[in-house]
Structures are given as C-alpha cells and as structure tokens.
Amino acid sequence: MEPVRRKALVDAALRVIGDHGSLAVTMSDIARQAGVSPALAHHYFGSKEQLLIETIRSLLRQLRSDTVAALKAARTPRARLSAVIRVSFHADQFAPETIAAWLAFYAEAQRSEGTRRFLVIYARRLRSNLLANLKVLLPDDAAERIAEGAAAMIDGLYIRQSLKSAPIGIEASIALTEDYLTTQLRGFGR
C-alpha cells in the first residue's frame, strides 16, 4: 500500500496546491483529495514539509523526464535548443494550476532551504541545457549571455502567465523565445 498511498498523496498535494494557488493548504485538504484521513498522510510522510518536498521533487522529475525525451529526439544543437523551449511550454507545464504550484514553491523557497535547493536545481538545469548547445554554436561568453537571457524570458513568460492579465498563449510564448534565440544567433552568422 505504501507506494500507492505516497503517490496518491503527492498527486493530491499538487492538485490542491494548484487549485488553491498557495502552499497554505492543510493536510486535511490534501488527504481529503487523496481520499484518506489526515492521520495517514502524517503516517507516511512524517510532516507536512516532507510531503511538500516530495511534491516538488515529483514536479521536477516529470520535467526532467520530458526534457530528456525531447533532447533525445533532436539531432542538431539548434534543434535541441528548440526542444528545451518546447518542453518548457509543454501544455502540462503551462496549465494554470501547474504554474500556480511553481509560483507557490518559488515563494516557499525564500524560507525553506529544502525547497530552494530543488528550484536552484531546476534553474541550473534549464540554463545548462541551453548553454551546452549554445556553446557549440557561439563563443563561450556570448553563449552564457544568451542562455541567461533565454532562461529569464522563459521564466518571465511563466510568471506573466500566472496573472492571466496578458493571456499570451503557448504558441506565442514559444515563438517569442525562439525569435530571441534566432535573432541572437543571426548576429553571429548562424
């Protein structure tokens, strides 16, 4: 039962956090969503913080596995750059509840060292996936600059999406980031 319950609770947590748009959800909310008692959630995770950590870990694992798959399918550095962008704006990732969850974790990272660690891993991974492929095409310093810029643009499009004020869609977000890359690469004759 243990693995079944753990997964159910992590999925429930993600769902509840996304709906509620905040980590200020109760163990009861999560347990109810998973169809078990609050006491059971404590039994398997020990504490709310631990459940939250597992939850973000799962979000990250999903993103990683999508990225690995997308990178494997791409043949050239330029295609791999596009793959990284595409994965970032994949429908699951760009869903309002997922964005709300990410945002909540970003806020939490200001206080929880454990949460921050995971987000730093995400930020580094995104940057490094971009950087590795840019370095094939450009001088190192330019590659680093552009990786930073592209990563920032991706994250920025996310956060702006969270407000739903400028309802810029998935396609437009991808196009904007691709355009940034293309224009920058063209400056180097690529």
Added chain:
Amino acid sequence: MEPVRRKALVDAALRVIGDHGSLAVTMSDIARQAGVSPALAHHYFGSKEQLLIETIRSLLRQLRSDTVAALKAARTPRARLSAVIRVSFHADQFAPETIAAWLAFYAEAQRSEGTRRFLVIYARRLRSNLLANLKVLLPDDAAERIAEGAAAMIDGLYIRQSLKSAPIGIEASIALTEDYLTTQLRGFGR
C-alpha cells in the same frame, strides 16, 4: 497620529515580508517592527488583508513615481525605453527583500482578487511604457511582440534573482535587456 502610524505599519510590513520572504507573517511581527501593539494595527487597518493591500499599493506607488521621473528626463523614444529598463532594475527594486516581497505578492495574487488587481496594473503599465515608445520606432505588431518579450525578460530576471542561484547583478541584467532591445531594433534598421 493616524497618517504617521499607517505609514510606519506599511513600511514595517514591507520590511517584515521581505525579511521573512512570505506573506505568512503575523500582525504581531509587523506591529513589533513598527513599535506598536498588534491591536493598534488592527485599529488602523481593520484587517490583515487590508494592511497587505495598502502595502503593495505603496510598493507600486514608489515604482510609478520613479518611472515617471525617469521618463521625464529622457528625450527620445529609445532613451525612454532605456529609462524604463533602468528603473525596473533600480537598486531599491532589485534588493533581495524587495524581490522577496514582490514574489510573495505574486503568489498571493493567485487567491486574492485585490492583490491580483494591483499586479495586473503593474504588468500592464510596464508593457504599455515599453509599447508606447516601441510603436514610434516600429510597426505595431513588431512593437507588441518586442514589448512582450522585454517585459517577460525583466520579470524573469527578477524571479531568477530571487533564488540567488545565478547571482546575475544589476548591471548584467540591464545589459541583457538592453541587448535584447538593441538586437531586435537593429532588425528593423534602427
């Protein structure tokens, strides 16, 4: 006394939220920072939510007044674009505590309609300040695209700063955004 206390409490709230990195601060924390009793904070603001709303309003007012001043000093559209960028990364705005506070408000906006309204105003204002000046230089559709891209990059540089993982400084952030603009404008012979 009222205006004095209100300002002291709003400033204290900003400070405490920034330090704590979250809106999950107590009225007691805020009141202590302001040197008054929790009861007094309630007396003047009625509720915690109201105090928080006033706090974000003050953050926004500061940003607006800085922007207006910077725009007034700039003579050309291109100079005004630079001014908008410079204000966004002004030292006060880019201080870790300020960023933490902004982030906390973004998360809160997922639940509080009042908070969301203010952030939407911020997002719109940033976009519109960029857009108005871009439209002088470029066709409308290109201007809109670039305004969106620049706004996203600015917000993204913020959020990445909040993790303090890639400690990209103020100067580098400005340079990155300027470079985006310059490169894009060059595509149109500007």
Added chain:
DNA sequence: TTTTATTGATTGATCAGTCAATCAAAAATA
C-alpha cells in the same frame, strides 16, 4: 497470532480579531 493499514479523538500552538480599560492631550468651562 502477528503485522500492517487506517482512523477518530485529542492536544498544543498559533493567530486574527475584539473589547474594555487606560492614558494623555486638547477643549471647554468656571
């Protein structure tokens, strides 16, 4: 029987919000 899964009931802590009581300064009155 022993082990595992599960829960209801409870505890202790934390907080927003309330309220009646104090205190000080200003205004009115003598």
Added chain:
DNA sequence: TATTTTTGATTGACTGATCAATCAATAAAA
C-alpha cells in the same frame, strides 16, 4: 489661571478558530 470634560491613541487580556502532529484503538490481512 485652574478645573473639568471630551476625544483620540493605545494597549493587555481574551476568544474562537484553525491546524499540524500524536496516539491509542480498530480492522484487515498474512
């Protein structure tokens, strides 16, 4: 001027609600 009244500022003590966490008890399975 001296005295009383009024008003606004301020707080300590309290309440009710919420919630994470615990634990002893039960049910089910092995």
